[in-house]
Amino acid sequence: MQIHDHFVELIASGEWESGKLLESENELARKLAVSVGTVRKALDVLEAGHLVSRRQGRGTTVNDQSSDEFNIHFSNLRIGDGQRVTGTISSVDVEEAEADANEQRQLKLKKGDTVFRCVRVREYHGRRFMFERLAITKKLLPDLDEAQFSIARVVAIAAKRNGILLGTGTEKVCVNTADPEVSKALSIAPGTPLLRLDRVINMMDGMPLEWRVADCHLQEKYYMTDFV
Amino acid sequence: MQIHDHFVELIASGEWESGKLLESENELARKLAVSVGTVRKALDVLEAGHLVSRRQGRGTTVNDQSSDEFNIHFSNLRIGDGQRVTGTISSVDVEEAEADANEQRQLKLKKGDTVFRCVRVREYHGRRFMFERLAITKKLLPDLDEAQFSIARVVAIAAKRNGILLGTGTEKVCVNTADPEVSKALSIAPGTPLLRLDRVINMMDGMPLEWRVADCHLQEKYYMTDFV
DNA sequence: CCAGATTTGTTCGTATGTATC
């Protein structure tokens, strides 16, 4: 884990930039004065966290956490044969505010901390299907401004700029019905049953960074999980 | 994987009975004429599949796949602080029939194969909350009869009797509204939005064994998944 | 198309750390 954390630091600091082909396991082991097995295990953990990709005969490369391939693993929405989908953003509304009680609890903030609040609509193949409300800890992303929220994966991109690495997340799923605001945004009848996705994404140190509550009109899409 | 499969065979055949404390890694390695590292890796995979539990200083024990602790990992329904729940069965209706087209597809059956079809209602703290329809491949569980379906985990228990080990599973989640049958069974208004859980449980060789479609009136419960 | 070098994947055998009984 010491070696792992060292590697995380190298990635977060930008010393290991995304796309870079790392030195071989043997070289890393020699430079860090540990066994290759130890380097291997650290890289295994990094790979499990989607931070690097490894291929026999080729080497180990650093993944870009602002890329779509990285971020799509935070979506359990799927289509057709099981491919994950996120859609694209079709409308945005941003404000900056003091965190309310819920935001303080979800993002582990103190009274008086500020958040970005963002309301967005996502569409897929030209059809609006998701109404999402985001709350993002502002102090961790000081260079983030309201103009940027129209692009997908803002948080991941801003996190990368600020040397923050995304880690785990949890999502609660339940059923909700369209209130007037949502029904208008998605052009569906009020009261339409929707899938509500309540998701928190944490940083690698375990602290939450983004809280999203999304109401989702599934249409041909479905939510899927695996049991192991 | 050869060692892993060998261990699976020992568990499925009953030679390693549940609750048994295994020989140490060193002994297993010596008897199988492989390195301890190889035994460790095989045991790691078994543990990931919930077939054994390991504790430093104590040893490795075989889990009982018919136990509640094993089966609860196929449920993503949670309550309060995040504890998984399955509830208890409050009503049952069973029939034996030739698999229809959907059942053939989901359970990878051939035309003419027979299934158990079972309609059950689950309750939690005295409140009925889930209406589930099961389809189970009959030929794999020849000793299963209709009288047994009133107990939870029938399939896991029958599978154990027949030397079958449960492996992975997938679950699709979407939104559904209560039709007359479900609304009557759960004592809720017709049209009430419900969470629909469409789940297939596979055996360790990857072949499906049970298909369940459940409509769920969540109440204070919620469905939760983790991102890694 | 092939030969050789490089890199990860897998296994081996041993040694030490640490939790449990």
Next chain:
DNA sequence: CGATACATACGAACAAATCTG
């Protein structure tokens, strides 16, 4: 307190995939 078991690490070797000239 000692014996035992899993957890972690070490260093070496070979297999298999990949890349290069």
